[in-house]
Amino acid sequence: MxxxxxxxxxxxxxxxIGNHPTAEQILAFIRENNPSIAIGTVxxxxxxxxxxxxxxxxxxxxxxxxxx
Numbered sequence: 188m189x190x191x192x193x194x195x196x197x198x199x200x201x202x203x204i205g206n207h208p209t210a211e212q213i214l215a216f217i218r219e220n221n222p223s224i225a226i227g228t229v230x231x232x233x234x235x236x237x238x239x240x241x242x243x244x245x246x247x248x249x250x251x252x253x254x255x
Contacts, residue, residue, distance in 0.1 A: 188239050196221065197232045198241070207245045 189193075200216045201208060208216070210229045217224050236242045 188235065192234070193224070193228055194232050196224070197229060197236065198236070 196217055197213060200213045204212060204216055210226065210233060213228050213233075214224065214226050217229075232243075233242060237244060
C-alpha cells in the first residue's frame with residue numbers, strides 16, 4: 188500500500204478522535220485544517236485501509252419499530 192498524505196491524515200484523525208469514529212466524524216475533524224478534503228476520499232481511504240486489515244468497520248445499529 189502506497190503511503191499518501193490523505194492516508195496519513197485519515198489514520199492520524201482516527202487515532203486522535205478514538206472511539207470508532209464515523210467517516211463523517213473523520214471528515215469534520217480533518218476539515219478543521221484541510222477544508223478541501225472530500226467525503227469520497229475518506230471512504231476510499233477507509234476501504235483501502237480495511238482491505239489491508241488496518242481498520243475494521245463497526246456494524247451500524249439498526250433500530251426497528253414494531254407495529255401492533
